[in-house]
Amino acid sequence: MKNHPLQGKLAAAVGAALLVAAALFFISPLGAAADGKPLAPPSSQVAAEMMTRAQTSSLTKLSPPDQGIDNETCLACHATLGLTTELPSGELLYLSLDRATYNDSVHGKVGYACVQCHTDITGFPHPEVTAQTRREFTLEKYTACAACHQDKYQATLDSVHQKALAAGNTNAAVCTDCHGAHDVQPPDQPRTRIPRTCERCHSQIYDLYKESVHGAALIGEGNPDVPTCIDCHGVHAVEGPSNSPFRLFSPQICAQCHADREMMAKYGISTDVFDTYLSDFHGTTVVIFEAIAPDQETNKPVCIDCHGVHDILPPDNPNSTVMQANLLTTCQKCHPDATTNFPTAWLSHYEPSPQHFALVYYVRLFYRILIPGLIGGMLFFVVVDGVRRLRNRQSRRKERGDA
Numbered sequence: 259m260k261n262h263p264l265q266g267k268l269a270a271a272v273g274a275a276l277l278v279a280a281a282l283f284f285i286s287p288l289g290a291a292a293d294g295k296p297l298a299p300p301s302s303q304v305a306a307e308m309m310t311r312a313q314t315s316s317l318t319k320l321s322p323p324d325q326g327i328d329n330e331t332c333l334a335c336h337a338t339l340g341l342t343t344e345l346p347s348g349e350l351l352y353l354s355l356d357r358a359t360y361n362d363s364v365h366g367k368v369g370y371a372c373v374q375c376h377t378d379i380t381g382f383p384h385p386e387v388t389a390q391t392r393r394e395f396t397l398e399k400y401t402a403c404a405a406c407h408q409d410k411y412q413a414t415l416d417s418v419h420q421k422a423l424a425a426g427n428t429n430a431a432v433c434t435d436c437h438g439a440h441d442v443q444p445p446d447q448p449r450t451r452i453p454r455t456c457e458r459c460h461s462q463i464y465d466l467y468k469e470s471v472h473g474a475a476l477i478g479e480g481n482p483d484v485p486t487c488i489d490c491h492g493v494h495a496v497e498g499p500s501n502s503p504f505r506l507f508s509p510q511i512c513a514q515c516h517a518d519r520e521m522m523a524k525y526g527i528s529t530d531v532f533d534t535y536l537s538d539f540h541g542t543t544v545v546i547f548e549a550i551a552p553d554q555e556t557n558k559p560v561c562i563d564c565h566g567v568h569d570i571l572p573p574d575n576p577n578s579t580v581m582q583a584n585l586l587t588t589c590q591k592c593h594p595d596a597t598t599n600f601p602t603a604w605l606s607h608y609e610p611s612p613q614h615f616a617l618v619y620y621v622r623l624f625y626r627i628l629i630p631g632l633i634g635g636m637l638f639f640v641v642v643d644g645v646r647r648l649r650n651r652q653s654r655r656k657e658r659g660d661a
Contacts, residue, residue, distance in 0.1 A: 413494035452486040
């Protein structure tokens with residue numbers, strides 16, 4: 259009995275679909291289940307069956323990317339749960355991708371095709387995976403981001419992360435460590451996502467930050483005005499304390515918020531902190547260093563030396579480094595011989611007024627009156643004396659002329 263032509267076409271279509279499913283088996287990036295947990299590896303029977311189907315299929319070539327390989331072609335295989343391949347390190351490289359996870363990502367929502375990132379996929383068999391470890395695989399693949407995000411990728415090349423990577427630290431963060439691979443979401447929606455992204459590598463710092471005045475307001479209260487990691491350290495061109503100029507210029511980072519009168523007015527916080535810092539000995543010296551030696555470190559304190567870094571607390575908190583009871587200890591970090599009265603010289607960033615540091619205010623007012631009055635009186639005396647001398651001289655000339 260002869261096969262019906264329709265049966266032959268159907269068999270060919272099934273064979274093609276099976277080959278496409280096997281085609282991308284060994285090359286797709288790390289996948290995960292919809293709940294974010296690692297996927298379990300498939301049984302050896304499943305893997306053997308897929309390879310057998312691929313080898314026996316009559317389809318041996320996929321269309322190149324410029325002719326269009328849609329995502330359904332890729333997902334025919336990679337939507338299957340539990341697909342893995344073992345790397346030389348013994349680690350399992352997960353190959354499954356949850357369809358809903360990708361479709362909900364920023365790339366999936368705009369219809370971005372798999373092969374626009376995986377540009378080396380043009381047919382079967384796929385290029386051999388040369389990575390020895392999962393981390394090495396990530397480091398080989400993340401540069402695909404530069405194809406669309408060239409400006410941001412270039413910015414990362416000057417970051418502390420890339421410098422650490424270049425120095426041999428393979429755990430330094432790259433694009434996909436922060437943004438994800440197939441599950442990319444807007445990085446600041448919600449805003450709490452920013453510090454939680456950094457937490458993946460900097461968990462101890464995150465623990466300090468979430469208890470600080472800034473972190474408690476953001477994470478605990480959802481306040482969008484407080485700074486997150488990227489507001490201080492930058493986004494792609496990330497800087498940190500290993501950059502010598504970072505500490506020197508850090509007062510300017512604090513001033514972005516604390517010199518903003520409109521923002522500070524919402525919380526009843528004075529904006530004099532920046533100006534009062536710059537007017538004292540510490541701030542004046544730091545400004546001089548910024549101007550003449552920006553690449554050199556200064557031993558003069560900046561904001562973070564007194565208030566803390568990631569663990570900044572409100573000044574009325576009993577554990578705050580600038581609370582009156584703790585201030586001497588803070589000062590002694592730079593002035594080990596400081597005595598009990600030493601911190602009283604600090605005006606707590608207040609401009610002297612009858613309400614704050616009245617003695618300083620009235621002494622300053624006295625000199626503001628005395629000095630202009632004294633200098634003005636002297637100038638008045640000089641002018642009057644000059645006029646008198648001029649008139650006397652003219653009088654003598656007239657007397658000699660009359661004689």
